[in-house]
Amino acid sequence: MNSLPVKPLTAEAFFEFGDVIEMDQRASQPMNRGMAERFPSLAKVETYGDKARAVISLVHSRRYSMPHSIELIERHPLGSQAFIPLDDTPFIVIVGPIGDEVDVSQLRAFKTNGSQGINYRAGIWHAPLFTPFDNMNFVCVDRDGEGSNCEEWLIAEDERPQINF
């Protein structure tokens, strides 16, 4: 059993995998005659392939019990996928670099600060939403369209990274 260390999520650490959607330390622009501020384009939505477009969904994720072994990693080759939490609760983001195979030694785990959302770039390997602290609701922005946009990678039992708190 391989223990996977969990680090705080920062835009710098997550840069090769996608975007961190947060207001902290980001530039904003006034809008609505000064009554609002926009933190613009924190994530760019990727939609490739036929009849592709971005859609907005909501997702309810149940609380996972600890310790938890990561069995499955997936990727969406035709589009990015963003999750922004509607509850002020952290969740765990597990990602791996682009490549045809998953190298378990290259997986990285990050803990959000409760308000951060993330956007996986197209093709980035990632674990399914992992919510060990509470049931959570998310806004999801991803691709709808033709073609196969979900590939799964089952990790061999003796290689599965374990997360614990």
Add this chain to the structure above:
Amino acid sequence: MNSLPVKPLTAEAFFEFGDVIEMDQRASQPMNRGMAERFPSLAKVETYGDKARAVISLVHSRRYSMPHSIELIERHPLGSQAFIPLDDTPFIVIVGPIGDEVDVSQLRAFKTNGSQGINYRAGIWHAPLFTPFDNMNFVCVDRDGEGSNCEEWLIAEDERPQINF
């Protein structure tokens, strides 16, 4: 001064203007081996014109004082625009039908239930984010790209609808 009645936001009442982004009474699909449910494609993101794509921003909106007169209506001809609240607080959505001119008598005002988000379809006239109950944060999903995508309509002073609670 014209008083604009404020009605509860429902998907049916908002249908001609865009989408209501909510879980209540919507169908869901299991995902992540039963650990999550997706309420899929509650809103479709429209992005027309050159070099257009969807982007995700965050917006902080300050509390408006009451009573409030609606001076300005705007529309985005090249794309939809969604606002999903990150705080469990209602806000007021003011919309008018597609058309080259704003007919003040056709404006409609809706109060969200605190968890509802909305997506204005491309070309729908709407007032800027109107948050009379508290300072609020929103996820915004709209269009980035070339071309002019914001038209404003200033309402004559004696025609401005007034909202009060």
